[in-house]
Amino acid sequence: MATPNLDVFQVIADPSRRQILQLLTKDSYNINSISENFEMSRPAISKHIKILQTAGFVSIQVIGKEHYCMLNQEGFSKIRNWINHFDKFWNNKLKNLETVLKNKAKS
Amino acid sequence: MATPNLDVFQVIADPSRRQILQLLTKDSYNINSISENFEMSRPAISKHIKILQTAGFVSIQVIGKEHYCMLNQEGFSKIRNWINHFDKFWNNKLKNLETVLKNKAKS
DNA sequence: ATATTGCGTAACTTTGAAGTTACAAATGTA
């Protein structure tokens, strides 16, 4: 379970981290093979993964000396909740508009 | 129309900006009345609004000397698209699992 | 005409995030 002390929005704000998440939609990768896909040092990737894991976007399976990374729904759902909240706002606005129009039609 | 040179994820990464968006679900406010809701200087709020507007989260209506801010769907939809993309990933994963299970049942 | 109000922006300071290199620990292999 991820200990979400990190701000999920802050976590996905970094373009490199979003690219890592994008990569992980294709397959599971260990730290080294992830860093082969980026022009960045391995320690940098390692830190990003740590952050993504702590925030609940990635989970890690250790096999021998290799740490395989895969996507974790937990972090994404927090972002989705936030978006849903504002979607409700727009829906309510639309509903109110409809009500106004209906009342106008009656009179 | 917003000129989205800004990274929408970077824009919503700031907690103050998210609080501003939250406030704007209640009503429209001008810059001064927004800053009354925060322990921050008015210029700071002004900058945040500028950023939110440029990224398409907020639109502004100038009435006299007052600048009224209201929510704009444009920015939010980009975030939703990103989330939807990963939702597809999970759905595909689920579908594949179902297929595997069905094939196992047949044999 | 003058003062006030609402806002934007320039100039500056501070702080933290993101990257680097160097080193250490743990696992697997010859």
Added chain:
DNA sequence: TACATTTGTAACTTCAAAGTTACGCAATAT
């Protein structure tokens, strides 16, 4: 045992974002 591989982390540098104050401009009010 000795060596290579995979990873984590400490120490450091760099840079940009977020805040401040000070100032100027435009619209409104007196």
